Amino acid sequence: MRIAEKFKQLKAKKEGALIAYICAGDPTPEATKEYVTALVRGGADIIELGMPFSDPVADGPTIQAGIQRALDGGMTPDIYFRTISSLKLHIPLIVMTYYNLIFKRGLDKFVKDCAASGISGIIVPDLPPEESDDLLQICRKNEVDLIFLVAPTTTESRMKRILAEGTGFIYLVARLGVTGARADVAVSTGELIKRVNTPTPKAVGFGISTGYQAAEIIRAGADGVIVGSAFVNIIESRKNVPQRLEALARELKEGAARG
Amino acid sequence: MRQELTSTKFGKYGGQFVPEILMPALVELTEYYEKYKDDAVFNEELDHYLKDFAGRPSPLYFARNLSREYGVKIYLKREDLIHGGAHKLNNTLGQGLLAKYMGKKRIIAETGAGQHGTACAMAGATFGIPTEVYMGAKDTVRQRMNVYRMELMGTKVIPVKSGSQTLKDAINEAMRDWVANVETTHYMIGSVVGPHPFPTMVRDFQSVIGKEVRLQIMEKEGRFPDSIVACTGGGSNAMGIFHPFVEEDVDLFAVEAGGSDMKTTDKEALHSATLCKGEDGILHGMRTKVLQNKYGQILESSSIAAGLDYAGVGPELAYLADIGRLKPCYSMDSEALDAFHDLCRLEGIIPALESSHAVAYVKKAAASGELGDIVVINISGRGDKDLETVMGMRK
Ligand SMILES: Cc1ncc(COP(=O)(O)O)c(C=O)c1O
Numbered sequence: 001m002r003i004a005e006k007f008k009q010l011k012a013k014k015e016g017a018l019i020a021y022i023c024a025g026d027p028t029p030e031a032t033k034e035y036v037t038a039l040v041r042g043g044a045d046i047i048e049l050g051m052p053f054s055d056p057v058a059d060g061p062t063i064q065a066g067i068q069r070a071l072d073g074g075m076t077p078d079i080y081f082r083t084i085s086s087l088k089l090h091i092p093l094i095v096m097t098y099y100n101l102i103f104k105r106g107l108d109k110f111v112k113d114c115a116a117s118g119i120s121g122i123i124v125p126d127l128p129p130e131e132s133d134d135l136l137q138i139c140r141k142n143e144v145d146l147i148f149l150v151a152p153t154t155t156e157s158r159m160k161r162i163l164a165e166g167t168g169f170i171y172l173v174a175r176l177g178v179t180g181a182r183a184d185v186a187v188s189t190g191e192l193i194k195r196v197n198t199p200t201p202k203a204v205g206f207g208i209s210t211g212y213q214a215a216e217i218i219r220a221g222a223d224g225v226i227v228g229s230a231f232v233n234i235i236e237s238r239k240n241v242p243q244r245l246e247a248l249a250r251e252l253k254e255g256a257a258r259g
Numbered sequence: 260m261r262q263e264l265t266s267t268k269f270g271k272y273g274g275q276f277v278p279e280i281l282m283p284a285l286v287e288l289t290e291y292y293e294k295y296k297d298d299a300v301f302n303e304e305l306d307h308y309l310k311d312f313a314g315r316p317s318p319l320y321f322a323r324n325l326s327r328e329y330g331v332k333i334y335l336k337r338e339d340l341i342h343g344g345a346h347k348l349n350n351t352l353g354q355g356l357l358a359k360y361m362g363k364k365r366i367i368a369e370t371g372a373g374q375h376g377t378a379c380a381m382a383g384a385t386f387g388i389p390t391e392v393y394m395g396a397k398d399t400v401r402q403r404m405n406v407y408r409m410e411l412m413g414t415k416v417i418p419v420k421s422g423s424q425t426l427k428d429a430i431n432e433a434m435r436d437w438v439a440n441v442e443t444t445h446y447m448i449g450s451v452v453g454p455h456p457f458p459t460m461v462r463d464f465q466s467v468i469g470k471e472v473r474l475q476i477m478e479k480e481g482r483f484p485d486s487i488v489a490c491t492g493g494g495s496n497a498m499g500i501f502h503p504f505v506e507e508d509v510d511l512f513a514v515e516a517g518g519s520d521m522k523t524t525d526k527e528a529l530h531s532a533t534l535c536k537g538e539d540g541i542l543h544g545m546r547t548k549v550l551q552n553k554y555g556q557i558l559e560s561s562s563i564a565a566g567l568d569y570a571g572v573g574p575e576l577a578y579l580a581d582i583g584r585l586k587p588c589y590s591m592d593s594e595a596l597d598a599f600h601d602l603c604r605l606e607g608i609i610p611a612l613e614s615s616h617a618v619a620y621v622k623k624a625a626a627s628g629e630l631g632d633i634v635v636i637n638i639s640g641r642g643d644k645d646l647e648t649v650m651g652m653r654k
Contacts, residue, residue, distance in 0.1 A: 053555075053556065054422070054556040054557045055422070055427065055428075055431055055542065055543075055557050056431075057277075057278070057431050057434045057435060057438075057543075058278045058435075058438070060435070061421075064421060068421075068422075071556070076554050077554050077555075078554075098541075099276055099541045100540050100541040100542060100549070100551070100555040100557070101554065101555045101556075103539075103540060103541055103546075103555065104538075104540060104551065104553075104554060104555030105554075105555070125278050125279075126276045126277060126278060126541070126544070127276060128275060128276075128277065128278075128279055128282050130267075130274075130275055130282070131274055131275065131276055148279075149278070149279040150279060151278075151279045151280040152280075153279075153280050153281075153282075153283045153284070153441060153442070154279060154282070154283065155283050155286075158282065158283070162279075173278075173279065173280060176280055176438065176439050176440070176441060176442070177280075177435075177438055177439035178435045178438055178439065
């Protein structure tokens with residue numbers, strides 16, 4: 001399913017979207033399938049699956065540890081695409097990874113593998129628009145969305161360019177820093193949501209962990225929330241993981257729907 | 260061949276592969292660097308620090324005994340005599356002064372051997388800017404004297420326990436810190452690596468080495484050398500001495516660390532010879548040669564010299580290697596150790612293990628005639644920091 005279509009459905013229902021991130025292969029490919037199913041049961045609208053890279057500079061300690069568990073568990077891009085193909089989801093699926101894995105596989109092959117395995121969007125945290133022309137062209141050809149990030153530091157001129165090029169949704173980085181669960185909502189988040197003026201859906205990530213935060217962010221004008229570290233924390237605990245993933249997804253989705 | 264600042268690339272290498280949060284900071288840094296690099300007041304102040312604080316110019320020393328032993332006329336560029344014991348201070352004084360002009364309240368850095376961290380601590384103290392240095396936990400053990408030196412000068416050393424606990428992980432952690440504190444903090448990168456403008460800026464600050472050599476060798480020999488040999492980790496001492504000669508008829512040799520073996524597995528390289536064995540990739544904000552496996556996962560690298568132990572290399576070196584302007588080569592751990600002892604015994608100079616790789620290559624290559632008649636070796640640092648390592652090897 002295309003991302004735009006999902007957001008259209010949600011808009012008709014006046015619901016904010018829950019985009020749930022976990023790292024594929026954390027701690028095994030089989031576990032990932034089970035966890036994704038639990039997240040969908042809990043109400044996740046879009047699943048974002050990290051493809052683990054050895055040097056994840058945009059990620060905080062929680063997701064770094066998840067990535068390390070996945071790599072230790074033997075996850076590779078080949079196994080990643082195989083795992084994804086067997087998922088058969090009825091909601092959009094997004095791959096999040098660092099540029100070297102895409103570059104090394106070959107841009108064309110990577111995007112074709114995405115399309116073939118049912119992935120409808122790509123997020124690359126270390127690929128700003130300045131370096132993304134090649135990947136963007138290939139994504140367009142294969143009808144896969146390349147999702148760009150904007151941050152509180154993004155200047156007006158760069159913002160224009162990003163909004164013109166991004167498809168699927170625009171990923172708003174809620175605060176300066178790396179990924180990681182927080183209890184509050186940064187003041188800069190509301191300001192950023194107001195600054196991002198576009199018909200493309202806006203989803204806010206970095207630091208969201210509760211239904212209360214989710215509701216607040218949707219109320220501030222976002223179309224979706226992206227939650228990662230809070231889920232990965234549950235995986236790390238190894239206790240009742242599927243049940244707790246589902247429960248947290250439900251809390252977050254209720255927040256997003258109410259907001 | 261001259262690199263304009265407005266371009267972020269060297270051929271296909273370089274660029275700015277960083278999180279969106281950092282892009283405005285790179286733009287700001289580029290603007291400030293362009294504004295001040297030819298500014299008379301800035302350069303006068305920098306020259307003052309380079310001369311009276313760092314002790315520049317460093318001598319170009321004719322190594323008579325080593326020349327006799329190796330069979331080629333050898334000059335040593337004595338960066339080991341610079342304050343702090345390595346070339347690293349040239350860069351940190353430049354960036355530190357720029358950070359001061361930019362009004363930055365805090366400096367962060369990564370360090371491998373601890374030499375760059377030490378140079379940051381010195382610059383931080385001089386310019387009165389609080390400084391924090393990320394260092395791989397493994398490196399804090401093998402270079403503990405440098406940790407203590409940094410702490411003495413008021414710098415906070417933060418051990419990095421993620422990944423391979425060496426330089427590449429320290430860079431990751433410094434970049435994460437920068438992402439969180441970009442508005443107040445200057446990231447003082449320690450080599451000609453990272454996103455634009457760092458590779459260009461660090462090269463320019465280090466070029467003082469090569470500029471001095473031009474004058475010094477003319478005075479002593481009335482001509483340029485046939486070849487220049489420098490060890491290469493990230494490549495800053497190499498680019499610093501090479502850059503002013505790139506358009507001259509002088510052969511340039513970038514000597515990488517061959518480690519214990521030139522082999523790689525799926526997870527690690529037993530060497531750090533990135534130009535020799537790496538493949539195109541993206542690491543730490545730049546496209547360059549990278550030691551990686553078939554999927555693009557970065558390998559753990561290895562070397563007896565902590566300062567060479569890095570899976571990437573500066574993009575300009577990758578470019579110059581591709582077009583054939585410099586020759587990538589390597590020395591093994593054991594060869595570097597041999598050369599280390601040669602320089603100690605024959606010249607009364609204790610070189611850094613990093614620099615010993617350059618000396619070792621001259622020892623190997625002199626006989627073939629490849630180096631010509633006159634060679635300049637960049638002695639990028641002194642070996643006091645390595646004495647424990649060397650003592651450990653003798654046991
Ligand atoms: C003495 C010395 N030489 C060389 C290096 C390698 O760095 P670069 O290749 O940037 O000169 C280091 C790095 O710490 C060093 O301390």
